[in-house]
Amino acid sequence: MVVLVGLGLLAVPAIAMIWWQWPVRVQTALPMRGPAIEAVYATGTVEPTVMVSVAPRVGGRLTTIAAEEGQQVRRGQVLARIESSDLDQTIEEMRAREQLARAQLERTRSLVEQRFVAQAELDRTRTEWLAAQAAARRAVVQRDYNQLVAPADGIVLRRDGEAGQFVPAGQAVFALACCAPLRVTAEVDEEDIARVAVGQTVMMRSDALPNRLYEGRVADITPKGDPVSRSYRVRVRLIDAPAIDAGPMRSGMTMDANLIVSRREGALLLPNRALKGDRVWLLAQGRLKRRSVVKGTVGTDRTEIVSGINDGETVVLSPPDALREGQRAHGIPASADAQSSAALASR
CATH class of the missing domain: 1.10.287.470 (Helix hairpin bin)
Known part of the structure; x- marks a missing residue:
């Protein structure tokens, strides 16, 4: 019995040593090269470049509705009559x-x-x-x-009135779009507006059209911001803008817009989950080592690395807090989930 106890006591350090030296399994990935894009994020709305409201100058009851939504109208055409x-x-x-x-x-x-x-x-x-x-x-x-007439050639976007309804003076009954194609008006946070300039490229996507990507240019920036929302209005001219009634883009749709601030080709990109602050864990010759890096553009999925690591070095993804310098490790390459071509920054 004494001999067995002694052997058991001798086995404990050996087991601890084996456990200490046993390679930890970690998920790994290699840095990739691609464009690093810094952008300002904003939400916007599709609208006609020129939109005109038609309202009566005097109040009264509508007796006739002569135009419907989606109808093309000519200048001077009677749209409705008031008693x-x-x-x-x-x-x-x-x-x-x-x-x-x-x-x-x-x-x-x-x-x-x-x-x-x-x-x-x-x-x-x-x-x-x-x-x-x-x-x-x-x-x-x-x-x-008491006759509501079209002020210009265009298309009726909206009609807010029915025959027999009383309409006060100045209340819009029709909204007409004319003379120009669709555009996007975006609200940019005041913290980001200094990085926005006329002519910048804008990439846009809508939840209503998930498979379409639209490109535009910043056309103008309102000189005065909204003190309540703390934002500035930025109007974006669409490249190859569709006609107002052509579809599938329609007036009133919400757009997610990325206003491109800078673009650097061939940047070294790492998945965000490889970073612990400004440090990464590397796996080389079966051993772990920690290294500091200098970050550039921080995107939603990937981050640009300015210096600290090189092409071909293996980085650890989602490194546990228990990792130690020099610890033995066995790397499991992560599946090439998305060979992302860009790191898109919101700020």
Whole structure:
């Protein structure tokens, strides 16, 4: 029994030594070369470059709807009418007064020629006739306000009104797009706006069109930001912008936009999960060693490494905290999950 206990005590250090020297299994990967892209992330909305709202100048009840959403309209075309029976009566009244004033003018002119009345009376009746004419024209113009007409050639994007509905003055009934293709308006955080400039390339994607990638250029930047949202409006001109009614891109869609700040070809890229702060673990000749690196562009999946490691060196992915310098390890190459071609930075 004493001999067995002694042998057991001798086996404990041996087992501990074997466990200590036993190679740890780690997942590994090699650095890759590709473009490192630094970009500013923003969300935007697709909209027409030129959009016009059509609203009545006077309130009233809609009697006729003459245009529907998606319809092409011409300049001057009547889109809707508002009830105007009271104005019709006013026009008839003004025209009757104009006729009376004209007749009075003719009689006065005849009396002046016969020298029964003075010239001043003719001047007065002429003035009354001109005033009656102006009042009749004004009544016609006011009735024309009850017609909503297209201000330019375009397409009806939206209609907010039905026959019989009361519409207050100034409330838009139609939204028209005309004269120019679609564009994207993005909101850029004030912390990033200093890195945005006119002419920058913008790459965009929409959840509604997951298989499409759109390219554009920064067209203009609003000079004044929104103090509430702390953002600046940036308008992006689409390259090969589709027509407003062509699809599949449609006005109102939300776009995820990356405004390209810089692009470096052939950069050394590492998966983000290989980094512990500014350090990585390397596996060389079956042993682990830790090394400091200098990072460049930090992307969502990969990070640019400016210095610290070289091509062909094996790095450990998701290194455990228990790794030790010089520890023996067995590397398991990670599957080439995504040979990403870019490191895209949001800030």
